[in-house]
Amino acid sequence: MKENKKKAVDTTVPASLAHLKMDRRKMLKGVAALGLVLVQEPLDAVTQKAESIHPLAVDPSKVLGVPPGTLGTRSVFEKPAKLPSFTSARTPLQDLYGTITPADLHFERDHAGVPRIDPTKHELFFHGLVEKPMAFTLQDLKRFPSFTRTCFIECSGNFRTGKTTLTPQEICGLTSQSEWTGVMLSTLFREIGVKNKATWFVAEGGDAALMTRSIPVEKAFDDAMVVYAQNGEAIRPEQGYPMRLLLPGWEGNTQIKWLRRIELTDQPYMTREETSKYTENVAEGKIRQFSFVMDARSIITFPSYPSQLAKGWIEIRGIAWSGRGKIQNVEVSVDEGKSWQDAMLQEPVLSKAHTTFRYLWHWNGKPTLIMSRAIDETGYRQPSYRELVAARESRGGYHFNPITVWEVKGNGEVFLVNDR
Amino acid sequence: MKENKKKAVDTTVPASLAHLKMDRRKMLKGVAALGLVLVQEPLDAVTQKAESIHPLAVDPSKVLGVPPGTLGTRSVFEKPAKLPSFTSARTPLQDLYGTITPADLHFERDHAGVPRIDPTKHELFFHGLVEKPMAFTLQDLKRFPSFTRTCFIECSGNFRTGKTTLTPQEICGLTSQSEWTGVMLSTLFREIGVKNKATWFVAEGGDAALMTRSIPVEKAFDDAMVVYAQNGEAIRPEQGYPMRLLLPGWEGNTQIKWLRRIELTDQPYMTREETSKYTENVAEGKIRQFSFVMDARSIITFPSYPSQLAKGWIEIRGIAWSGRGKIQNVEVSVDEGKSWQDAMLQEPVLSKAHTTFRYLWHWNGKPTLIMSRAIDETGYRQPSYRELVAARESRGGYHFNPITVWEVKGNGEVFLVNDR
Numbered sequence: 158m159k160e161n162k163k164k165a166v167d168t169t170v171p172a173s174l175a176h177l178k179m180d181r182r183k184m185l186k187g188v189a190a191l192g193l194v195l196v197q198e199p200l201d202a203v204t205q206k207a208e209s210i211h212p213l214a215v216d217p218s219k220v221l222g223v224p225p226g227t228l229g230t231r232s233v234f235e236k237p238a239k240l241p242s243f244t245s246a247r248t249p250l251q252d253l254y255g256t257i258t259p260a261d262l263h264f265e266r267d268h269a270g271v272p273r274i275d276p277t278k279h280e281l282f283f284h285g286l287v288e289k290p291m292a293f294t295l296q297d298l299k300r301f302p303s304f305t306r307t308c309f310i311e312c313s314g315n316f317r318t319g320k321t322t323l324t325p326q327e328i329c330g331l332t333s334q335s336e337w338t339g340v341m342l343s344t345l346f347r348e349i350g351v352k353n354k355a356t357w358f359v360a361e362g363g364d365a366a367l368m369t370r371s372i373p374v375e376k377a378f379d380d381a382m383v384v385y386a387q388n389g390e391a392i393r394p395e396q397g398y399p400m401r402l403l404l405p406g407w408e409g410n411t412q413i414k415w416l417r418r419i420e421l422t423d424q425p426y427m428t429r430e431e432t433s434k435y436t437e438n439v440a441e442g443k444i445r446q447f448s449f450v451m452d453a454r455s456i457i458t459f460p461s462y463p464s465q466l467a468k469g470w471i472e473i474r475g476i477a478w479s480g481r482g483k484i485q486n487v488e489v490s491v492d493e494g495k496s497w498q499d500a501m502l503q504e505p506v507l508s509k510a511h512t513t514f515r516y517l518w519h520w521n522g523k524p525t526l527i528m529s530r531a532i533d534e535t536g537y538r539q540p541s542y543r544e545l546v547a548a549r550e551s552r553g554g555y556h557f558n559p560i561t562v563w564e565v566k567g568n569g570e571v572f573l574v575n576d577r
Numbered sequence: 578m579k580e581n582k583k584k585a586v587d588t589t590v591p592a593s594l595a596h597l598k599m600d601r602r603k604m605l606k607g608v609a610a611l612g613l614v615l616v617q618e619p620l621d622a623v624t625q626k627a628e629s630i631h632p633l634a635v636d637p638s639k640v641l642g643v644p645p646g647t648l649g650t651r652s653v654f655e656k657p658a659k660l661p662s663f664t665s666a667r668t669p670l671q672d673l674y675g676t677i678t679p680a681d682l683h684f685e686r687d688h689a690g691v692p693r694i695d696p697t698k699h700e701l702f703f704h705g706l707v708e709k710p711m712a713f714t715l716q717d718l719k720r721f722p723s724f725t726r727t728c729f730i731e732c733s734g735n736f737r738t739g740k741t742t743l744t745p746q747e748i749c750g751l752t753s754q755s756e757w758t759g760v761m762l763s764t765l766f767r768e769i770g771v772k773n774k775a776t777w778f779v780a781e782g783g784d785a786a787l788m789t790r791s792i793p794v795e796k797a798f799d800d801a802m803v804v805y806a807q808n809g810e811a812i813r814p815e816q817g818y819p820m821r822l823l824l825p826g827w828e829g830n831t832q833i834k835w836l837r838r839i840e841l842t843d844q845p846y847m848t849r850e851e852t853s854k855y856t857e858n859v860a861e862g863k864i865r866q867f868s869f870v871m872d873a874r875s876i877i878t879f880p881s882y883p884s885q886l887a888k889g890w891i892e893i894r895g896i897a898w899s900g901r902g903k904i905q906n907v908e909v910s911v912d913e914g915k916s917w918q919d920a921m922l923q924e925p926v927l928s929k930a931h932t933t934f935r936y937l938w939h940w941n942g943k944p945t946l947i948m949s950r951a952i953d954e955t956g957y958r959q960p961s962y963r964e965l966v967a968a969r970e971s972r973g974g975y976h977f978n979p980i981t982v983w984e985v986k987g988n989g990e991v992f993l994v995n996d997r
Contacts, residue, residue, distance in 0.1 A: 218783045218837075222690025225666035225815070227658040229681035232818045234696055235811040238647040246645035254758035254806035255725040257677060261649035262810070270642025276654055302892055305675040305923050305933060338674035363638045386674035388808070390682070391655040395645070398652045417638075472722055503725050505925050513725060 237262055240326050244268065245312070246395075247330025250476065251458045256307070256503075256511045258333035260388050265395040266312050266331060268366030272415055276399040279363065281383065285420035288350025295399045298385055301340040301348075306382075306405065308509045309334040309478050311451050313408035313435060316557040318542075321564070321572040325458045328561060328573065332478065334511040335396075337403050339384030342377040351377075355421035359428075360402050363417035370411045371425030372404065376449075380405050383416060406480030406509035407449040408556070410435055438551040451480030453539050454558040455487050455514070455531035466569035468522040473500070476511045479533035483507070486532045487514040493526040494562075500529065520565070526574060528562045542577055657682055660746050664688065665732070666815075667750025670896065671878045676727070676923075676931045678753035680808050685815045686732050686751060688786030692835055696819040699783065701803065705840035708770025715819045718805055721760040721768075726802075726825065728929045729754040729898045731871050733828035733855060736977040738962075741984070741992040745878045748981060748993065752898065754931040755816075757823050759804030762797040771797075775841035779848075780822050783837035790831045791845030792824065796869075800825050803836060826900030826929040827869040828976070830855055858971040871900030873959050874978040875907050875934070875951035886989035888942040893920070896931045899953035903927070906952045907934040913946040914982075920949065940985070946994060948982045962997055 231237075237253075239246035239262055246265040248258055258264075265271075276295040284290040312331035317323055355374055362368040372381075382403040385392055392398050397414030404412050410430060425431065425447070436446045455477035460466055477487045483506050488497040500514035514529065530539040542559035546552055562574035651657075657673075659666035659682055666685040668678055678684075685691075696715040704710040732751035737743055775794055782788040792801075802823040805812055812818050817834030824832050830850060845851065851867060859865045875897035880886055897907045903926050908917040920934035934949065950959040962979035966972055982994035 217692035217694050217835075218785055218787060220692070221785050222687065222692040223814075224663060224690050225659070225661040225685045225687060227661055227666070229659075229683060229685070229813050229815045232696075232811060232814050233693065235818075237810055239645070239649075241645040241647055243644060246647070253809045254723070255756045255809050257756045257809040259808055259810050260679065263649060265645045265649070267642065267645060270644050272637035272640070272642040273653065274637050276652075300890075300892070302937060303674070303894065303935065336675045336677045365638055365641050367638060388679055389673045389675050389677040390657055390679050391652060393649050394643075394652050395649045398655075415637075470720075472720070474723065505927070507925070515723065517722060 239265065240330060241265075245331065247326050248333045250325040250330055250332075250456070251461055252326075253458075256334055256476075256513060257388060258335060260335065260390070260393045260396070263333040263335060263387075263393065263396055264312065264331045266314075266409060267364065267395075268368055269364050271394045272364045273394070274363060274399055274415055279399055279417065281400060281416055282418045283345065283349045283421070284418075285358075285422055286352040286355035287421050288352065289348075291349050293345070295385060298340050298383060298400065301344055303338055304341050304382060305336060305338040306380075307334065307336045307507055308403075308405040309511045310403075310409045310412060311478070311480075313410060313448075313451065313555040316553055316559075318553065318575050321575065322462055323573045324463070325456055325461050325561075329454070329456055331409070332511070335387045336389065337382065337384040338386035339382045339400070339403065342381040342383055342402075345383065346374075346377050351421055354423050357422045357425050359418075359420045359422055359426045360411075360413040360416060361418040361420075362397075362413045363415040368410075368413055368430065369426060369428045370413060370430055371422075371428065371447075372411060372449075374421070376404055376407070404449070406451060406482075408435065408451055411449060435555055437555040437557075438549050440548060440550060442550070448556055451478075452556060452558045453477070453479035453481065453484070453531040453533040453537050455529045455539060456561045457489075457527060457529050457563060460527070460565065460571045461563055462571050462573055464571045466520060466565060466571065468520055468569075471518050471520050473516040473518050473527065473529075475500075475514055475529055477502075477514055477529070477531040478509070478511045479531065479535075479537065480509055481537060482509065482534040484512040484531055485534045485536075487512075487529055488532070489514075489516040489518075489527070489529050491516075491518050491520075491525060491527045494528060497530070522567065524567045525565050526562050526577075527565060528560050530560050542575075659685065660750060661685075665751065667746050668753045670745040670750055670752075670876070671881055672746075673878075676754055676896075676933060677808060678755060680755065680810070680813045680816070683753040683755060683807075683813065683816055684730075684732065684751045686829060687784065687815075688788055689784050691814045692784045693814070694783060694819055694835055699819055699837065701820060701836055702838045703765065703769045703841070704838075705778070705842055706772040706775035707841050708772065711769050713765070715805060718760050718803060718820065721764055723758055724761050724802060725756060725758040726800075727754065727756045727927055728823075728825040729931045730823075730829045730832060731898070731900075733830060733868075733871065733975040736973055736979075738973065738995050741995065742882055743993045744883070745876055745881050745981075749874070749876055751829070752931070755807045756809065757802065757804040758806035759802045759820070759823065762801040762803055762822075765803065766794075766797050771841055774843050777842045777845050779838075779840045779842055779846045780831075780833040780836060781838040781840075782817075782833045783835040788830075788833055788850065789846060789848045790833060790850055791842075791848065791867075792831060792869075794841070796824055796827070824869070826871060826902075828855065828871055831869060855975055857975040857977075858969050860968060860970060862970070868976055871898075872976060872978045873897070873899035873901065873904070873951040873953040873957050875949045875959060876981045877909075877947060877949050877983060880947070880985065880991045881983055882991050882993055884991045886940060886985060886991065888940055888989075891938050891940050893936040893938050893947065893949075895920075895934055895949055897922075897934055897949070897951040898929070898931045899951065899955075899957065900929055901957060902929065902954040904932040904951055905954045905956075907932075907949055908952070909934075909936040909938075909947070909949050911938050911940075911945060911947050914948060917950070942987065944987045945985050946982050946997075947985060948980050950980050962995075
């Protein structure tokens with residue numbers, strides 16, 4: 158690694174630092190002169206004015222910066238973006254760090270766009286097999302005991318293939334992670350008095366698609382929540398403002414956004430979204446329905462297409478997650494799958510949460526294939542693409558979580574490998 | 578609690594839900610008609626057009642929503658904001674949920690504003706008592722082994738008093754929390770070869786204040802980092818883009834933003850920021866210097882000024898943190914400090930991190946005082962204001978972390994209590 162890191166410089170202080178004291182005096186005069194007039198101006202105006210006044214404006218330490226404001230902004234040199242289609246927008250996994258997805262980069266999958274909901278006019282209505290049908294406003298929900306947990310949400314259709322020039326964002330950018338705050342659904346079920354013969358509940362969204370899914374009651378008494386906050390603030394409209402259903406580890410489509418109605422029933426509704434959609438082929442021409450849990454998965458986000466590598470030490474980085482619990486281990490292969498080594502997992506490893514992994518690799522410059530596979534605490538191991546195709550008798554579909562294989566060419570270019 | 582939660586409604590499906598099937602058909606026609614022309618239009622245009630076409634536009638489930646985009650946005654009904662002054666901006670603690678502070682609401686304390694730094698022109702230069710003086714660009718840093726941790730940063734001047742109408746944001750909004758990613762400083766120190774006689778290092782920022790602080794080398798080999806990412810994305814300009822020093826648990830002023838230079842020395846520099854500033858009175862007229870660690874503290878963020886309470890069950894909520902390690906316990910008193918009960922801490926409880934606490938209180942409508950005190954894993958207990966005044970022979974200053982006391986009046990109004 159050292160070879161790549163080192164950058165020899167002479168031991169004298171560089172020119173830009175040579176006259177700190179004199180420059181500091183100059184700068185302070187500059188500050189005094191500029192201070193009052195600049196307070197309310199945007200960054201570019203500040204810089205332009207400073208540059209017009211100050212000969213050393215190319216050095217940001219020689220000009221007054223932007224004063225504090227009510228909201229921070231991104232650097233003008235950073236432009237992360239989701240990849241939108243007509244019905245979804247994918248998180249730029251290859252551009253992110255750590256485990257939290259910034260709220261405005263959280264993936265989005267809508268069936269009729271994002272509604273604008275006035276929280277003072279929105280109610281969550283409980284009815285059906287209950288003792289006391291009730292409706293709760295956002296303010297009502299905030300008076301119940303609150304709970305906070307960090308977990309991922311993934312669309313069960315989170316898979317793309319067929320080209321060697323796909324990025325992690327394109328391959329599986331329909332997974333994101335937030336710290337969610339809200340009320341345990343079990344708390345609300347006790348409040349309304351769920352009847353014993355209620356075995357399912359139907360959740361309905363307030364968007365123009367009236368997205369509706371049937372959920373077994375057991376999940377409500379396990380870890381389901383109605384959440385109103387995300388990453389410290391009110392939940393974003395694209396994620397269900399003012400409230401959404403959170404079903405940790407289950408497919409995103411079931412975690413109804415803009416939640417407005419929950420009906421307790423003794424059977425599933427058999428809606429379009431659980432019959433013609435969100436089902437998948439399994440062996441012998443059968444179709445699997447109500448496949449709620451997201452299987453363990455991982456992907457190397459660096460290096461990935463379109464990385465350009467140089468010989469030497471490279472930190473292979475990626476994320477792994479499982480809807481069944483904690484990630485127990487991530488194995489990395491840098492020799493086309495012949496041998497596998499354990500990657501380092503970043504603590505804390507949380508249940509049903511994105512977990513970042515790292516593996517230090519010394520690349521000798523020879524062409525190879527690199528890949529990662531996740532193992533969760535139930536012992537489930539992420540399968541290869543070929544294993545999945547054999548099991549599903551299909552080359553894709555929902556809940557398709559194959560190992561992602563990257564080809565590293567001799568010239569350092571990296572491409573996706575399909576069908577392996 | 579139930580009394581306050583219940584809202585009786587009859588068991589028939591409310592009018593707004595009575596004709597779902599018919600309305601869904603109507604809506605789908607609407608979607609088909611509106612879809613193509615609406616794709617690229619902003620939310621307000623979509624809604625106005627839809628309202629002009631659709632008679633039921635008052636119900637967001639009857640109009641096509643906004644299609645997916647490259648960046649999400651806040652709801653137009655939510656307007657969280659920092660409270661800016663000329664040199665700082667405070668986090669709205671009373672408006673937040675969970676433990677993560679959204680990056681654009683992270684508190685800010687600048688000494689010459691926020692510089693605009695082009696990362697391709699920025700270097701972090703190491704020199705002084707080292708084997709190999711070296712400079713690293715942002716890209717260089719990203720090739721080192723990475724590390725991620727969640728911790729708070731707090732300004733050591735984080736205290737206000739003197740009025741009963743202060744909010745948590747005004748009292749101690751100079752603390753925020755992020756998930757930080759970067760390189761362990763110890764990794765960089767090994768790379769440059771820190772000499773044995775180096776006992777301190779001096780960190781300098783690239784802003785117009787050239788903020789400079791002296792730090793004992795031990796901290797570098799404990800848990801100090803140079804971070805380039807915050808809450809999943811590039812660090813924000815207000816927090817030091819493209820890189821800042823992270824000293825978990827230490828006063829914010831030492832965690833140099835826009836970090837451009839680290840000099841290894843055998844003594845502190847005795848800069849302005851560690852002599853005339855960032856020192857505090859202790860007993861017998863002495864002044865305490867280099868008081869780096871932030872003591873354990875907590876504050877009830879709900880109820881707080883200007884909450885308006887109703888009789889019945891109330892979930893008291895707040896945050897607690899300590900620069901010495903994990904929060905071990907938060908004790909809450911609802912009877913003016915006569916008795917104290919343990920609050921519930923939200924897992925996971927992380928070291929040197931904001932920890933949320935909750936305590937379910939049934940308010941009988943009588944006037945009282947409520948307060949919280951934090952105890953950390955070292956056994957340190959947050960003091961009262963009067964205890965601090967006695968110990969410091971001062972009524973404020975740096976590292977002033979008193980218990981915050983809220984007065985609940987008979988009419989449900991809540992005010993800050995000073996001098997107690």
